[in-house]
Amino acid sequence: MPLQRHEVEKIAHLARLSLAEQEIPFYASNLSNILKLVAEINKAETDHILPLAHPLEDLTQRLREDKVTEVDQRELFQSIAPLTEAGLYLVPKVIE
């Protein structure tokens, strides 16, 4: 079933994207077509199949020792930030 306008608006909000009014039908149609393509996977019988956990089956994600390995590079990293002050990243006021 094609996605409705309110569904696209909800998805865009969850994804923190703002869509212009006239873009909504365009994305509604695109996303519906993609979900239709994706629905193909329902053809497969998977009742007794465990979902894949890692592309290299026998492996699991490696853990590292819990110790500090990075040095402080705040100035370097903040040199490419859009807006900083006194070592802090600035965003619009959150609490009135």
Place this chain on the structure above:
Amino acid sequence: MHKMTLAQISQGLAKKSFSSLELTQHYLARIHKLDKTFNSFITVTEEKALAQAKKADLQRANNQAGPLTGVPIAHKDLFCTQGVKTSCGSKMLDNFIAPYSATLVLQMEAAGMVMLGKVNMDEFAMGSSNENSFYGPVRNPWDNQRVPGGSSGGSAAVIAARLAPASTGTDTGGSIRQPAALCGITGLKPTYGRVSRYGMVAFASSLDQAGPFAQSAQDCALLLQAMAGFDAKDSTSVNIAVPDYAAQLNQPLTGKTIGIPKEYFEQGLDKAVESRVQAAIEIFKKCGAQIKEVSLPSSPLSIGVYYVVASAECSSNLSRFDGVRYGHRCDNPRDLEDLYKRSRSEGFGDEVKRRIMVGTHVLSTGYYDAYYLKAQKVRKLICEDFKRVFTEVDFLLGPTTPTPAFKIGEKSSDPVSMYLSDIYTIATNLAGLPGMSIPAGFVDGLPVGIQLTGKHFDESTLLNAAHLYQQETDWHQQIPASCKE
């Protein structure tokens, strides 16, 4: 000089037939002359290249040179390069000067390679035509009106046009193999975990893998040798010994069995492309290999699985672009939500937004089981198919793409038809397997590639088979007419 393969260049440098500086100047001059047409470079790092070339010549003079010392390379613009713009083909990162270098970039530097610049790509590696770049499409050197493939379109085009003897790319669903096929060059996607991804901008973390592009399998073997290996900084890096790839190149194929997946010859395969694949099978027979038809019954579902898994992972990975710490930030945000939403909407292009939204949808409450969990189960079935056939055969052979390069604009208005151009490459990523595309002839003047898919960590067998094939054929030596001189 540009007609030489990387291996020939390496020999030339060793014999001091030319210096790295001369070589680098030659390639830079070609880039200035020819790349206006192809648009394959986003950034040319001329000064850095000349400095690295002089350093390489010094190392050579002091007998400290390896096989790659002084050889030029171009990096896909999603590998972080310290002090150099790393845009990912996106307006979002148009102002991003990477504060550190990717492990892969450092490895190439440590091997003495000379970075010519950063090459064009589909935005955040999402696309199959390089039309989704903020910096405009790359043009296929074999026909300017056609796409080079994607997402590593610039990486493939620079090799085809002989603007660099080597380049790096990434492959999440075919982004090394598909452009290699459409540009008539050799590209290798290594096993998941074989090459470090530290400093490589993430798209879909259970699928992404970096690898080399060059003219030949021998060249790719030299490059992979310098790229492969364990990196503590990448949590998905696998600690398994790296074999000597070049030493395996000439092993006879006698006793090897090649599987031909019958599903790869259905699903809209162009007849002329199929005949090129059949001709390649005959060459492999001549090299002593046995041929066996096999079946991967779940593989037709790989596109559906991919667009759930890759979109889900991309929606999560790209949530870091919020207009706060780096990248594009909108003007005069009203509040924090407006800052997030407008920065992201202005910074991302259509295809990236589509995939983020698909991913957000399939992970949202009420849809997770139906989409994401189901996809991971079908993905398991696809992996099981490969596991079963690899008990019977040594590697698989088939077409890389259903058709040769399509025209710019031909598929850009219909995302689904674009997605179908990756039908043969995606399953390899879902199963974490290594894959290669090598040139196998031409259809109406456009290159056709064949795809080899191997067992986990068995890049050696693929490089070996591809090298023997390239001893029997000269498709990989062909140069587009406009790039010969």
